[in-house]
Amino acid sequence: MSSDITPTIEVQGYELALDRGYEPETHLWVLVVAPDRVRVGMDPLGVETGGALAQLALVPVGTEVRRGEPLGSVEAEKFVGPLQSPVSGTVVAHNEATVADPGLVHRDPLGEGWLVELEPTDLEADRQLLVEGAEQVVPWFEHKIADYRLKGVLAE
């Protein structure tokens, strides 16, 4: 689970941390961990719909990515999918623990199962496209759950 001091909220059984922003389509979160550094991970809906991760590959440290470009790729159920960066910047660190054991993303998506850290190039602009704060996060997540249930993406 995420750190005890992280402010969290439960939305229909899913725990979300309120100290970060969420990319509303790709289900990745962005946490500012230093003035020039953000950490990126997968939110609980991304984890649930993505399936049990068997493989995780990340672009090399030092790679410059723009928002929407691949940060790497994941594989579950023999299905390879991209990880699209929620912010523009330079990759400065991998979480080697999740590369070695992608199951960590499932066990602790908001904490130890983080993916990469980046030095963002235009964080203020990118943050405008993220969902942040309980007043945004709760209705967004409730809507996503309802939509996914309607489409059969999530079990009732």
Added chain:
Amino acid sequence: MPVSDTLRVIDFGRVDAVRSQTLWHAIAYGVSAGEPPTLSFVRPAEPYVCIGYHRRLDEVDLDLCRARGLPVLRRMVGGGPVYLDGGQLFFQIALPVTAVSPNRARALRELLAPAVEAFRAIGIPAELDDDLELVVGDQKICGHGAGQIEDAVVVVGNLIETFDHETAAAVLRVPRPEARVELERLMRRYVAATPGDADAFRDAATAAYATALSLEPVDGMLSAYEDERLAELDRQFVDPEWVNGAGRPSPDVWQAKVRAGVWVLAAEHAGTSVVAGVSRGRIEHAVVIDAELNGTTPSVEHALVGRDLDDVAAALVEFGAPGERIATALARADGSRM
């Protein structure tokens, strides 16, 4: 559902190894760029080995492939290293990502269901099991993989008319010869060819995918854009840097999957080696190499058979220090991704 109301259908026939991969990758790029959903078929004119996007090249016995003249290619979709030849007809369904469920398991189930219908249409009682394997009974009859390429999703599979179990096991790198023997044994037990009328399968698959996607099947060909991408992919797929892939750490314990839930491991600890075939978490067969065991090796191997891999220690207590070494070696195996 797709924006287009047509399902483009392309049968490429028999093509060389590289083209048997690059043609449908080019289609995926085309569908991503706006071409209609496409069902394609291809049969390799020559045998080769193909490795999944994330997998390590050293999972393949490159020396053997070189000696047998088998090209080794890397695809952009998932799964492990596999042996392909002209006894296999491959089908690929490519759709815009917006037409596919974001739930990966559900997407696969939906996009493999028409293939199940096609198998049944030619008299093969196929089912899609809980592990998302196409099976008859407990035998896998179709190798599949999937991936998102730009804004398209592609799912690939095959009709296995003949299957060369010996070569399929031989092309995998193994740490000990006993592992290859076990690999081939499990392949023969759990992977089956389903000889059938390939033309009828192609027609049935076309009808089934068209119905499932509510699209009108229309014979088609590659677009100019896809031809351009094909030329690029032809170069990329033989580029050693692409074939090598990203460097990835080797696991402590060698493991190779035969089908979902069925795998072989080769583990060592303090000079003791164990090779085991595992099915649904239970050891089906074991080979133990430990100098101290001498004549009791068969008893140890017998004691392991039928045991849960996670619960072998109790069965090995009577074998003293060698038993402890075997248990320690087996404890390092990880069945969670098998």
